[in-house]
Amino acid sequence: MTASLYVHVPFCVVKCAYCDFHSTPISQEPGVADHFAWAVGEGVVHWAALGALDDVASIYVGGGTPTTLGPALVSLVEALSRSVRLAPYAEVTVETNPDTTDAALVAHLVDAGVNRFSLGVQSFDDVVLRTLGRCHTAASAQRAIEELVSAGAKVAVDLICGVPGQSLDSWRDSVERAVASGVGHVSVYPLSLEEGTPLAESVASGALAAPNEDVAAEMMELASARLAAAGLRRYEIASYARDGDESKHNIGYWTGRPYVGIGPSAASMLPADVFEAAIACEAWSDPGVTGVGRTLESVPAGTGRIRFVRSADTIAFLRKPVGPPEEVEYLTPAEAAAEDAMLGLRLADGIPDALATSAGSAEVLAGLESRRLVEHVDGRWRVTHSGWLLGNEVFEAVWNAGARRGLVWHSL
């Protein structure tokens, strides 16, 4: 089985104002970073023993901010390399932020096998960075890019548009500077207000203007045009790359490749047989976790794919790196196909006819075509320019056409 491996490092120096991902400020307590690296190693050994990591196409160490672990991150990556069988040309990415990107650490990570860094730049405008609650400046982002590029790794940067107070000029400047930095991969995200974040609260209280969808759309179009002119093709809704610099790991998510997630709140997606083998493990029938033995005795008949999520509790993960998930979702082969079709349509190249048929979405795609949201070219369905910006119309139609029964959910 070819799979991807995702490691979630839940630590950040400071949580950003817009972020609702699972993270906690890095503990000053000595040994936490090493303890975390050990715990990830335990998880990797568990899944390797079950054969899930025999052919790993990509590794992504994300978060949080993995580089807050410092030298322990190097041992973590070394442990991964020891336990998994990497495919030839496998992509090994580490996510980082300007303020935690240290030249020596980067060099050690490259030595340990990291060949790609994803840097959270978000903007080259210090005012916008402050609104977002980022604790770095445009200058430190510039310096971090230079360090990463000179270390010989591929570099991807993230940019956010549609931020309250962000002008079109500010945005254009950020895109230009990303292009000028010479990175091969740029992700462009319109700001989305997540419930409960400080940014959402500022907007709700009126302290900040609400993001304007029209302005965000204009900014996405501006970025698309400018990046294309610089040779970075939009290969997915938010992802731009030079040829060959596309993220293999992320493409895995959009093409149905199984993945193993390790760390608090990490999601995994595996075929039924691998999941069943995991259930049988001693570590999964934890009497301390109520109901597990009963609920996870077997996989429902007709299940094609299983997605499950570990608890977001970092302390629990550190105490017990291997254990049963908190939530499990069973998908039939038809639902798995509908999901693959929905996710595949995020890609600029879209999905082949065969997938559209097995996902039961041929009919709705024809309907979407008449609304000019998708087009049919060379035996593939793909989104049009308006389908790109109105993707939810497409995803909703495709997913709901394929998902005919209620999903079976287990909350443990």
Next chain:
Amino acid sequence: MSQATHIRNFSIIAHIDHGKSTLADRVLELTHTVADRDMVEQVLDSMDIERERGITIKAQAVRVLYSADDGQTYQLNLIDTPGHVDFTYEVSRSLQACEGVLLVVDAAQGVEAQTVANAMMAMNAGLEIIPVINKIDLPAAEPERVRQEIEEGLAIPADNAVLTSGKTGEGVREALEAVIARVSAPQGDPDAPLKALIFDSYFDTYRGVVALVRVIDGRVSKGMKVRIMATNTVTDVEEVGVRRPANLPVDTLDFGEVGYLITGLKDPALVKVGDTVTLAKHGATEPLPGYREVKPMVFTGLFPIDGDQYPDLRDALDRLQLNDPALIYEPESSHALGFGFRAGFLGLLHMEVVKERLEREFDLDLLATAPSVEYHVFTTSGEEVIVHSPQDMPKAGAIERVEEPYLRATVLVPPDYVGAVMELSESRRATFKDMQYLSATTVEMHYDMPLSELIMDFFDQLKSRTRGYASLDYEYIGYRTSKLVKLDILLAGKIVDALSFIVHRDKAYQRGRVLTEKLREIIPRQMFEVPIQAAIGGKVLARETVRAKRKDVLAKCYGGDITRKRKLLEKQKKGKKRMKNVGNVEVPQDAFMAILKVDE
């Protein structure tokens, strides 16, 4: 069987939330009518909606046996009446079944509009009124002030008002003693032909219509042949009995007694509130006074969101009508909304309750159009057309004049808010009649106003502009000519019939402008631009545009996001299902009610 001298028939009347139903609960407890283990709150409010909203919709009668301080046992018939102005006629019939009332007034809130209205009704019916100042356990209770308000505002002696707490049960025994001492025993002629007043009815799936009756003269027994006078229906009495509060059959109900009567009739339209039951042969010649046909005053279109539910909606309306003969309906079809029903109600509360019951008890997803009233349209060709729905309004050129229902509104409010009430009333075409101080803290104001203005969120506006202090009551005073026109709303260039409404000509421009603005906020952005226009005939008064949606995409979607984002898409689909496709514009339910919110 009790002697008539040991019978007392009484009702509890009150403004909403003054504690009527809780007080009734305490009476049932005190007299051991309901076993402790069966005691729930508001025993007599049997519908879920009644309990949740704290309102009484159906009248109820319960017989309790009370051992009084004089050592004798009395039969007390407590008739619980609806408290809302929508059900004024039902209340008046219930009062006809009594000799006295407990007029309950909240010790903190004091006299309110329905207190006045109910007290007037009881006075007009010639009933003994016993003032009860309730909720004396409240920290804000001011029984002395309230006593004064009752005396000054209602001209009812209140020096011997009973002080009670429905919560603690304090004073409940004293209230019952007052009933025995002050309410007269029923008078009647035991030898005259039977005359029994129907004061409510309900439908039992197995037994048919069950009528709640008060025997005025004579007696009624099982097996008798009786005539229901207004509908001229002759039938056998299958069973008579008393409510304790469950049905308990007895052989006979004598004059003065309250109970139920089952005839086997299946059609509720034959057993109407206010009608008289007498003997089929040698019966009474004159019915009891006061019967009238109940007329719906407020109309709305009810449409299933999912057109396949139309037959289910019809069945549900049929079922509800069995217990609620005041509900009327006829099929209506709309270009915008498809097939549905035009339903008529006694008032806004009645309408809300029916809609809520249809959705909850019959699991229907309904879209209701803005409520309307019954217009009398006189055409140039000399015809009179009754219009219940703006859709049915004749063309402007064919109309000579239009009449609309008017009412006399009574508003009770603290003096500080008189200005606010005047301002609101003026904006609602209300004509000020008079005002008077009921006490230093309460002013009573009277207005004549069109019903169509009252149903446009008037009560909520009144409440919000007076910080909740104002109370409202009204009575119908007949039809008056008004300069009315039909205002159409166009979405994407097409008239949406379900959004049309009838409005006074002088207000048409302002309402049209505000409504198009409201609709622009309510109608979500679609994939194309949607113009919204308000027009009379072909003349456009106002225009707004919902701009096309440019961006709607979940940009970030990696492994951990997939499940969550997919759930979002499923939610989005459900949200769309709650909307109605009008042409190809998705219109949310709120849009059809937007006209009610033009004052916000």
